[in-house]
Amino acid sequence: MDFQPSARGQDYLDRVRRFIADHIAPVEAQYWHDVAAHDGPDWTAWRVPPKMEELKARAKAEGLWNMFLPDAELGAGLSTLEYAPIAEATGHSLMAPEVFNCNAPDTGNMEVLWRYGSKDQQEQWLKPLLAGEIRSVFSMTEPEVASSDATNMAATAVVEGDEVVVTGRKWWSSGIGDPRARIAIVMARTPDESRDRHHQHSMVLVPLDAPGVRIERMLPVFGAWDAPHGHGEVVFDRVRVPASNLIAGPGMGxxxxxxxxxxxxxxxxxxxxxxxxxxxxxxxxxxxxxxxxxxxxxxxxxxxxxxxxxxxxxxxxxxxxxxxxxxxxxxxxxxxxxxxxxxxxxxxxxxxxxxxxxxxxxxxxxxxxxxxxxxxxxxxxxxxxxxxxxxxxxxxxxxxxxxxxxxxxxxx
CATH class of the missing domain: 1.20.140.10 (Butyryl-CoA Dehydrogenase, subunit A, domain 3)
Structure with missing residues (x-):
């Protein structure tokens, strides 16, 4: 059992630490000050300061990009153990994970699409996420049930012909207030009496501009709105999307x-x-x-x-x-x-x-x-x-x- 980083992993780690020290630490306080200028419950007024995109472009140019993804073509190709110290280094800063396109919930959503997504889903959504052009949301928790037991989930994703109809209310949908958010992965029940209770749920790709998607409010955390990303309560009111938006098929949630x-x-x-x-x-x-x-x-x-x-x-x-x-x-x-x-x-x-x-x-x-x-x-x-x-x-x-x-x- 050896936890020593590989030479390649150590190189990434050293470069990430230098980047944070040289380019992020000197501007982070001002960045959050600029974010706070548009803070508040009205998420439509939230703005991402230009400095974020400047730093993302620099990080991408230096090859410090998508380091979480164990794919040598789409990411850095690092193992989980190799990436772990890099994740720790980015944790010193509240700003750094996004600079390197290694921020939640996008990392998890990108891994889902990389592991389970169809070629069309990867082309439409994974590609711009990997490029850092858009942000994404993961919608699972619900206000009316104990979501620590996901089998309690009340939201539904029902297949009707060549469409999936998503109905329900979610909250703590992190990132949904971000002006760059375009897509949500929604976990919901797809009832099927022929299958066991752990094959009664699906994950569905729901564009945030689809008819029936209604963001009702942002939820503050200890009084802070966590702009410019936020955590929202959102209603899916019989939202219809193509059945091809199911990830890996119904019941695979x-x-x-x-x-x-x-x-x-x-x-x-x-x-x-x-x-x-x-x-x-x-x-x-x-x-x-x-x-x-x-x-x-x-x-x-x-x-x-x-x-x-x-x-x-x-x-x-x-x-x-x-x-x-x-x-x-x-x-x-x-x-x-x-x-x-x-x-x-x-x-x-x-x-x-x-x-x-x-x-x-x-x-x-x-x-x-x-x-x-x-x-x-x-x-x-x-x-x-x-x-x-x-x-x-x-x-x-x-x-x-x-x-x-x-x-x-x-x-x-």
Whole structure:
């Protein structure tokens, strides 16, 4: 078991770090200031500052583009383990993932289209996504049901002749407020009594300008609108799209979701650890440069212990995540379910804890917009719900452990 990056992976990592230091870090504060100038509940007023497209063009020209995709022609051709440290590096910045076209939900949607999409779907939607020309949305969670159990889903995708009719209400559809968003992958029920409950759902490509698509509102996260992308509540009112917009056919939603979520969770977790490293760095800088009661903050109130605990927690979480990535590459996602669920529990919690300590060290500045800490905290706390809440992943881990020892699921 070797987590050392390959020479090629290390080259990408070094170049990404230099790019962030030279081109992103110097402009990031101004970028978010410019975003805030159009912030608010009216997403139609949101704007993407020109600096983003400038940086994307530079990153693409330097070959730092689509590094998440393990395809040597369409992406960098890196393995999950090779890409993991790169994802961590981009996590130091709230802006960086998009600059490299390695941002959620587009990465997951692109992987779905790459793995499961038809040639026509890839030509129409994957190609412009890979080029960074458009943005996309993933619509799964619903307001009226416990979406941690996806079989509860009420939205439907019913095949009628050569069309699919999508009906239902979704929320937390991330990216739907982005003025460049053009397409949503919608997961919905396709009832079929001849199939088991995990083959009753489909993923459908729904253009956002299709008749019947109605964005009702953006949902703030801890009072912030997360412009220019946002998280929206959207109604699909008998939206008709061609049956060819079904990804991999009806009833394939759960299988696609498993293929989508494995790599995506590695990406999320490593970005969390990058953010945790950035928060730790800010905590140490603050603690060593500011004094209170005649002493540096770092020497007060157990702050040295907090730094030590953060160092240990981040390194533990990183090793677990790299192990999950290594195992996925070696034996596949299904064989790494325990590790994938484990990192999804651990990494956001580590980030939450480290950021909380960093905020405490910064006092009022920590909860303001003067540092990225408030954004990192929102990221951490939200990820403890997104892609399955902690409890779902712990239940998965426990179920696998019990099964190893011959215990079966207790009947309901």
């Amino acid at each position: 759960f299988e696609i979701a498993q293929g989508r979520l494995g790599p995506g969770r590695i990406h999320h977790c490593m970005r969390c650890l990058g953010a945790a490293e950035a928060a730790l760095d800010l905590m140490i800088r603050r603690g060593t440069s500011r004094t209170a009661f005649g002493r540096p903050l770092i020497d007060l109130g157990g702050n040295r212990e907090r730094v030590a605990e953060a160092r240990v927690a981040i390194d533990q979480a990183r090793l677990l995540t790299l192990y999950a990535a290594w195992k996925m590459d070696k034996v596949g996602t299904q064989a790494a379910l325990t590790e994938i669920s484990a990192i999804k529990v651990v990494a956001p919690s580590v980030l939450e804890r480290v950021v909380d300590d960093a905020i405490q060290m910064h006092g009022g500045a920590g909860v303001s917009g003067d540092t990225p800490l408030a954004g990192f905290y929102a990221q951490a706390r939200s990820l403890r719900l997104a892609d399955g809440p902690d409890e779902v992943h712990k239940a998965m881990i426990a179920r696998i452990e019990l099964a190893k020892r011959g215990y079966k699921k207790t009947p309901a």
